[in-house]
Amino acid sequence: MKHFKIRLPIISALFALAIALLSNEIDAAVIQKRALAPLNQYPGSFQQVGNSGIAAMHIVVTAPTKIVIIDKVEDNPLKQKDGRVAVSVEYDIQTNQKRILSLRTNTFCSAGAFLGNGTLVHSGGAEDIADHKFDAGFESIRLFEPCGNGSCDWVEDPKGLSSKRWYTTMTTLSDGRVMILGGSKKPLGKSTPADNNPTYEFFPKDQNAKAMPFTFLEETVPYNLYPSAHVLPGPASQTFLFVFSNTDSIVWDWVSNTIVKRLPRLPGPPRLYPLSGTSVMLPLRPEENYAPQILICGGVAKQDPNQVADNSCGRINLSDLNTAQWEVEEFGGIPRNMPDVVILADGKTLFLNGAGKGISGYNSNKVLAADNPVFTPLLYDDRAPAGQRFTRLADSKIPRMYHSVATLIPDGRVFVTGSNPNSNVKTNVTKYPTEYRVEMFSPPYLQMGLKRPTITSISSITTLNQGAINVKYNSVVPVSVTVDDPNAVFSAALVHYGFVTHAVHMSQRYVACSVQNVTSFANGAFTMNVIMPPNGNIIVPGRNYLYINNNGVPGTTAVEVMLS
Numbered sequence: 001m002k003h004f005k006i007r008l009p010i011i012s013a014l015f016a017l018a019i020a021l022l023s024n025e026i027d028a029a030v031i032q033k034r035a036l037a038p039l040n041q042y043p044g045s046f047q048q049v050g051n052s053g054i055a056a057m058h059i060v061v062t063a064p065t066k067i068v069i070i071d072k073v074e075d076n077p078l079k080q081k082d083g084r085v086a087v088s089v090e091y092d093i094q095t096n097q098k099r100i101l102s103l104r105t106n107t108f109c110s111a112g113a114f115l116g117n118g119t120l121v122h123s124g125g126a127e128d129i130a131d132h133k134f135d136a137g138f139e140s141i142r143l144f145e146p147c148g149n150g151s152c153d154w155v156e157d158p159k160g161l162s163s164k165r166w167y168t169t170m171t172t173l174s175d176g177r178v179m180i181l182g183g184s185k186k187p188l189g190k191s192t193p194a195d196n197n198p199t200y201e202f203f204p205k206d207q208n209a210k211a212m213p214f215t216f217l218e219e220t221v222p223y224n225l226y227p228s229a230h231v232l233p234g235p236a237s238q239t240f241l242f243v244f245s246n247t248d249s250i251v252w253d254w255v256s257n258t259i260v261k262r263l264p265r266l267p268g269p270p271r272l273y274p275l276s277g278t279s280v281m282l283p284l285r286p287e288e289n290y291a292p293q294i295l296i297c298g299g300v301a302k303q304d305p306n307q308v309a310d311n312s313c314g315r316i317n318l319s320d321l322n323t324a325q326w327e328v329e330e331f332g333g334i335p336r337n338m339p340d341v342v343i344l345a346d347g348k349t350l351f352l353n354g355a356g357k358g359i360s361g362y363n364s365n366k367v368l369a370a371d372n373p374v375f376t377p378l379l380y381d382d383r384a385p386a387g388q389r390f391t392r393l394a395d396s397k398i399p400r401m402y403h404s405v406a407t408l409i410p411d412g413r414v415f416v417t418g419s420n421p422n423s424n425v426k427t428n429v430t431k432y433p434t435e436y437r438v439e440m441f442s443p444p445y446l447q448m449g450l451k452r453p454t455i456t457s458i459s460s461i462t463t464l465n466q467g468a469i470n471v472k473y474n475s476v477v478p479v480s481v482t483v484d485d486p487n488a489v490f491s492a493a494l495v496h497y498g499f500v501t502h503a504v505h506m507s508q509r510y511v512a513c514s515v516q517n518v519t520s521f522a523n524g525a526f527t528m529n530v531i532m533p534p535n536g537n538i539i540v541p542g543r544n545y546l547y548i549n550n551n552g553v554p555g556t557t558a559v560e561v562m563l564s
């Protein structure tokens, strides 16, 4: 019954603390800190900073201070230059201003991924919306060349895909191309054999290639939409993806189109739309030989608006495919459908947003498809022993359920927005209106009072705000920082933020990098060598962000690198 206690809406601070202590969910350091902080405060904090202008169905960090937000076609207040409704903006995280981007095909429940050359590819969507003068987006490919100077915009090809895809998954591959996987040929409450699109294709396309069949997505109807896909670490020549759909998962070779290994079935409910759990590849670390571990959490067991969400996670270590088994653990004691999962700058994993009951999708006949918004973020420490991995953090006050999003940003905070459980923009309902407020979540590491390093050069380049810095796999990259802390202990990581939509964090990746030969100079200056990962199966080529942390506290800003 623990999970019910911790979710009670009004608990006194002391009672909450007592429960946390009893349920052993908070580690000693946190409890000590809590004793000093006001008792009603869990670590971390949300701050409202702005307004997204459009409902945020999808987000993607495109430059150090820019986030591109994409919605579907609906009655957003912002309009494009030609009068059409705005469905995409570039949001500036320093000024909280928005620049309206132009799109004319329907982006409803689409997907995105970066190419290894740095261009963002976005694809799929839904039917035309004549009232709004939008064409169908089912087969669209949309390219976006990120910029920091307000000059970039979408370029659309309405027939760029080989077939219709709504709820398709995209993932950046180790060779720098993008894979587009599965989807439905029309919007549905769940996938059906008739409208299923069990195929995959690449962008840029293979010579002569059409979509290729992917039988695993036939086997896993009806809970096979937005399948989870993660590039598996391995030697440079390997071409394996871990793919999870419904309750099943496989290791799949996308060159030979063969299933290399069928993994055991994950206990618990199907975890894909509309029973939406979330999936993440846990941080890869050189000292652990980049051992791949997947964590899949939450969801809901039945397509029923009153069904209480699932409170379990499955975790699997894929180092040895013959012995790999799911280990099931409690999802922090808080049942949750539609969680967002964000790996933080220190390699701990944050879960936030979502609903305590019901399903993904819209309300019908004025019945809410989901309810009991979960305001409580949880922090997951993958290196702690089972049963002690989750820590409760400070609540948000804003319900964020279907069509909400969150991503890490370069300064170590988390950008959180969205939530629209309505089929069109609704601002005049009291329960769960279309949500435009943008919040920043400051994780506990920003409250510890430790000094944050500032990167001053990478590979002798000191103009760090003028575009991504080129770095090579397997290279030793000299990094200089300043930090007013003689006892600084540095660590480094490359992070690929990926593309976020519908509790799916496509291509998200965290790879720790070893730091060697730290040397200190006068005035808080330090130099160090950071060892880049060996190849694109460890972390994909292209845009990645280099974090330098001091005792686990991220630097003032990560620097964008172009890895090749």
Ligand SMILES: *[C@@H]1O[C@H](CO)[C@@H](O)[C@H](O)[C@H]1NC(C)=O
Pocket (backbone or CB within 6 Å): 115, 117, 118, 119, 143, 145, 204
């Ligand atoms: C990246 O590759 C795509 C596909 O070939 C191309 O359309 C795009 O212009 C390229 N981007 C850059 C920055 O070269």
Ligand SMILES: *[C@@H]1O[C@H](CO)[C@@H](O)[C@H](O)[C@H]1NC(C)=O
Pocket (backbone or CB within 6 Å): 146, 147, 148, 149, 150, 151
């Ligand atoms: C903006 O930056 C891009 C490169 O990111 C460059 O090609 C373009 O010329 C710049 N535009 C302006 C108006 O400065």
Ligand SMILES: *[C@@H]1O[C@H](CO)[C@@H](O)[C@H](O)[C@H]1NC(C)=O
Pocket (backbone or CB within 6 Å): 291, 317, 318, 319, 320
């Ligand atoms: C993952 O499995 C490998 C091989 O079985 C093992 O050496 C490693 O310790 C495991 N990692 C974790 C974190 O359990």
Ligand SMILES: *[C@@H]1O[C@H](CO)[C@@H](O)[C@H](O)[C@H]1NC(C)=O
Pocket (backbone or CB within 6 Å): 428
């Ligand atoms: C809410 O606004 C919509 C149009 O935006 C209108 O059709 C509807 O009647 C309004 N509902 C209420 C309860 O005011």
Ligand SMILES: *[C@@H]1O[C@H](CO)[C@@H](O)[C@H](O)[C@H]1NC(C)=O
Pocket (backbone or CB within 6 Å): 476, 516, 517, 529
């Ligand atoms: C660190 O310094 C040692 C001694 O000078 C040197 O042998 C080693 O190559 C250096 N390591 C890196 C990664 O630069």
Ligand SMILES: [Cu+2]
Pocket (backbone or CB within 6 Å): 108, 109, 403, 502
């Ligand atoms: Cu959707």
